[in-house]
Amino acid sequence: xxxxxxxLTTLVVLIILFGSFAGSGSYAWIYLHxxxxxxxxxxxxxxxxxxxxxxxxxxxxxxxxxxxALLIIVDKCLRKDR
Numbered sequence: 001x002x003x004x005x006x007x008l009t010t011l012v013v014l015i016i017l018f019g020s021f022a023g024s025g026s027y028a029w030i031y032l033h034x035x036x037x038x039x040x041x042x043x044x045x046x047x048x049x050x051x052x053x054x055x056x057x058x059x060x061x062x063x064x065x066x067x068x069a070l071l072i073i074v075d076k077c078l079r080k081d082r
Contacts, residue, residue, distance in 0.1 A: 004075060012067045019061025023054030 030046045037043040 004078075005071060008067075008071055012064055012071060015060050015067065016064035019057045019059075019064055022057035022060070023050075026050040026053040 027050050030043070030050050034043060037046065
């Protein structure tokens with residue numbers, strides 16, 4: 001079955017993927033490079049930045065799943081061949 005909304009579907013999937021990997025990926029990047037920060041304050045600043053990225057990624061994940069649900073509902077309602 002061919003998608004009727006290829007741009008919206010791609011956008012929603014990319015938002016979900018960003019929400020899934022951005023938060024945990026930022027923490028993983030910091031912990032992999034934790035020995036390169038000279039002071040504990042630098043590490044704390046990086047972790048605070050990772051918390052902000054995780055907060056944004058959680059919002060993106062929620063918006064992506066809501067968008068996916070709405071896209072499915074709209075597709076089902078507008079489909080002519082029931």
